[in-house]
Amino acid sequence: MSSPADLVLRERVPETWFVEVVRTWAFARRNVIMARRNVFFVFELAFWPGVAMLSHGLLTRFLALDAKMTAFILIGTVALSTVQVCQLDVAYAVLFDIWSKSMKHQFLTPIGIRHMAVGSWLVGVARGVTVFALMAVIGSWAFGFDFVGGGPGSLALFLLGCCLCSLIIGLFVCSLVLLFGTRAETSAWAAVNFTVMFSGIYYPVSVLPGWAQVVAAGIPLTYFLDACRQGYGFEAQFTHAWLKGFALTGLYVVLAHWALASAITRSRGTGLLLKLSE
Amino acid sequence: MPAWYDCRRMLAVDAKDLTKTFRSGWFGRRRKEALRGASLQVPSGTIFGLLGPNGAGKTTLLSILATLLLPDSGSATILGHDVVREAGAIRRRLNMASGNGSFVWSLRPGEVLSFYGGLYGLSGRRLRMKVDQLIEQCELGPYAKTEYNALSTGLKQRLAMAKALLNDPEVLFLDEPTLGLDPDVSIRLRAQIALLRRERGTTIILTTHYMREAEELCDEIAFIKAGRILAQGTADELKRQIRIGDVISLRLDPAAPRGLGDLPGILQLQARGEHIDCTVDAVDKRLPEILRWLYEQGVLVRDCQVHEPELEEVFVELAR
Numbered sequence A: 001m002s003s004p005a006d007l008v009l010r011e012r013v014p015e016t017w018f019v020e021v022v023r024t025w026a027f028a029r030r031n032v033i034m035a036r037r038n039v040f041f042v043f044e045l046a047f048w049p050g051v052a053m054l055s056h057g058l059l060t061r062f063l064a065l066d067a068k069m070t071a072f073i074l075i076g077t078v079a080l081s082t083v084q085v086c087q088l089d090v091a092y093a094v095l096f097d098i099w100s101k102s103m104k105h106q107f108l109t110p111i112g113i114r115h116m117a118v119g120s121w122l123v124g125v126a127r128g129v130t131v132f133a134l135m136a137v138i139g140s141w142a143f144g145f146d147f148v149g150g151g152p153g154s155l156a157l158f159l160l161g162c163c164l165c166s167l168i169i170g171l172f173v174c175s176l177v178l179l180f181g182t183r184a185e186t187s188a189w190a191a192v193n194f195t196v197m198f199s200g201i202y203y204p205v206s207v208l209p210g211w212a213q214v215v216a217a218g219i220p221l222t223y224f225l226d227a228c229r230q231g232y233g234f235e236a237q238f239t240h241a242w243l244k245g246f247a248l249t250g251l252y253v254v255l256a257h258w259a260l261a262s263a264i265t266r267s268r269g270t271g272l273l274l275k276l277s278e
Numbered sequence B: 001m002p003a004w005y006d007c008r009r010m011l012a013v014d015a016k017d018l019t020k021t022f023r024s025g026w027f028g029r030r031r032k033e034a035l036r037g038a039s040l041q042v043p044s045g046t047i048f049g050l051l052g053p054n055g056a057g058k059t060t061l062l063s064i065l066a067t068l069l070l071p072d073s074g075s076a077t078i079l080g081h082d083v084v085r086e087a088g089a090i091r092r093r094l095n096m097a098s099g100n101g102s103f104v105w106s107l108r109p110g111e112v113l114s115f116y117g118g119l120y121g122l123s124g125r126r127l128r129m130k131v132d133q134l135i136e137q138c139e140l141g142p143y144a145k146t147e148y149n150a151l152s153t154g155l156k157q158r159l160a161m162a163k164a165l166l167n168d169p170e171v172l173f174l175d176e177p178t179l180g181l182d183p184d185v186s187i188r189l190r191a192q193i194a195l196l197r198r199e200r201g202t203t204i205i206l207t208t209h210y211m212r213e214a215e216e217l218c219d220e221i222a223f224i225k226a227g228r229i230l231a232q233g234t235a236d237e238l239k240r241q242i243r244i245g246d247v248i249s250l251r252l253d254p255a256a257p258r259g260l261g262d263l264p265g266i267l268q269l270q271a272r273g274e275h276i277d278c279t280v281d282a283v284d285k286r287l288p289e290i291l292r293w294l295y296e297q298g299v300l301v302r303d304c305q306v307h308e309p310e311l312e313e314v315f316v317e318l319a320r
Helices: A017-037 A039-062 A067-099 A103-107 A113-143 A152-184 A187-198 A210-217 A220-230 A241-270 B058-065 B087-093 B109-119 B124-137 B153-164 B183-200 B211-217 B235-241 B283-296 B311-319
Strands: B011-024 B030-043 B047-051 B073-078 B094-098 B171-175 B203-207 B220-225 B228-233 B246-253 B266-272 B275-280 B300-307
Touching: A017 A039, A017 A067, A017 A113, A017 B109, A039 A067, A039 A113, A067 A103, A067 A113, A067 A152, A067 A187, A067 A220, A113 A152, A113 A241, A152 A187, A152 A220, A152 A241, A187 A210, A187 A220, A220 A241, B011 B058, B011 B203, B030 B047, B030 B058, B030 B073, B030 B203, B030 B220, B047 B058, B047 B183, B047 B211, B058 B073, B058 B171, B058 B203, B087 B094, B094 B153, B109 B124, B109 B153, B124 B153, B153 B183, B183 B203, B183 B211, B211 B311, B220 B235, B220 B311, B228 B235, B235 B311, B246 B283, B275 B283, B283 B300
Parallel strands: B030 B228, B047 B203, B047 B220, B094 B171, B171 B203
Antiparallel strands: B011 B030, B011 B073, B220 B228, B246 B275, B246 B300, B266 B275
16 A cells, blocks of 8 residues: 555655765765864964974974974974864864754764764864964974975875874864763863873973883874884884874774764664754 | 645554553662653654653653663654564664754764764765755754854754754654744744645654643543553544533523523533623534523523633543
8 A cells, every 4th residue: 555655756866975975075065064164263273283382393492402303393283284184074073063052963864974073074184184284384484394295105104193192183083972972072182281291292202101101002193204204313112103003093993983883773762963053 | 734644544653552561779779660661653754742740751661662662661663663673673763852952062063963874874976965955954054053052042952953864764752842942933843744734744742841832733542641642632632532521611691591501512511690601512503501590580691602621631630
């Protein structure tokens, strides 16, 4: 027996790879529009990275560091700002809906984690690269720092590594927010600082206490920083740093995806998904 | 009511014994039972009203059916798909709008619709046409350049309605759709809801606190209280089920004779001089009997009026 609704012709979109792209692009486009309209994006993109580069550059002057040591510090500065901005975009996939209390609309649609994560991350990559370019210009102009000193291939891998780390951090932030609600919002800003503290941002990981070095060895960014600095003549802390970094990244992407999927299921169970829409 | 209503009772929604308890506080010690075995059947292509006092479990029930919330126990299907195991399949064919809905603050109406349209897989010319059609249908054209935060309550609700129609849903949940709207906007929105059912055969489940709205729109109504469905049926059936009764107001000459209250079917009698109000179980049956009896007693009936109970009275009675 047909239902009355069956008597009406409804054109449904077939599930194809193109629809996957469309759903992903929808998230990317939303982040772009928000970036254009909100003044805090300008601060994220230009103000804080600019201030960080100038203040750290001046610190290297004050400490009378040579070009090699200046590179060590400024690579860390660039990594922190790039990862910070890029991971924020991934977190915005959930944070925009929490701030506007519109969470349920997103989860009423037939989307998957991949759409929100990749769509937002692509904008994050664009913004992260912009931040890097801005800092490269300031660093080169004010402190004579050569960002391509380690070679263009090394630089490209370093940026890719930073952006992938941002995806992982962003997904974990989304998971925390969906598990603990608005109380976990600050993790969007705190997570990066916590991570870079262990990954040897302004110092080699060898100066960390033993237990912290174990933690550092589990963070992909540690390997990317180490590999990038090797290009500037620093002694390697890890063998096959690029390989280990990307292998760990692959593992964490899978883990982060699982964590977010579990967090969504749990928030559907506890009702938090609805509370975040009220 | 459409002609096919009675002959095609295929269920769009079939929920059985749904329970849901929300836990809060340390280790989930504080518990609030939102649903305690709610069962609901909604025939396809109908407008179905879900009524109940605040905190009765209406939104919880809708949220479970909309795949936004997982039930603790029980089962529910939407268009034959299980709400827990086949959420993806349901989401393609279902949508929801609520009176207190919200969207991202900086987006304009067209951008909100484009974003969610994209999530439903619409793109290119098809997406633009759909967005333009909904903007026109919901009279949002003059506000195309206005960001969401600057829209009035009525416009925000129109946008919520437009968003809910993006995927041409077969099942549409409306959670207090006319909450806080001006009367003229409410009337237009109600007309739009009725049109959706008539032209698209959409099954619509709506919660509302406005009894007139429920009576005007709904083919069937369920009353929920403390997480249980207490009654379900058409408005007339509900009135009969809870036996509020119809009131027959009579002006008699001479005043009410003894023995009137002993007649079958009279639930209550209130006399004020020559005026008397008889509450009866079924006015069609009891009115001729009463008039005949009064005639036999030699009582002259100077005036006779019949008041059917309002749905509001049913609500008050059930919510008690």
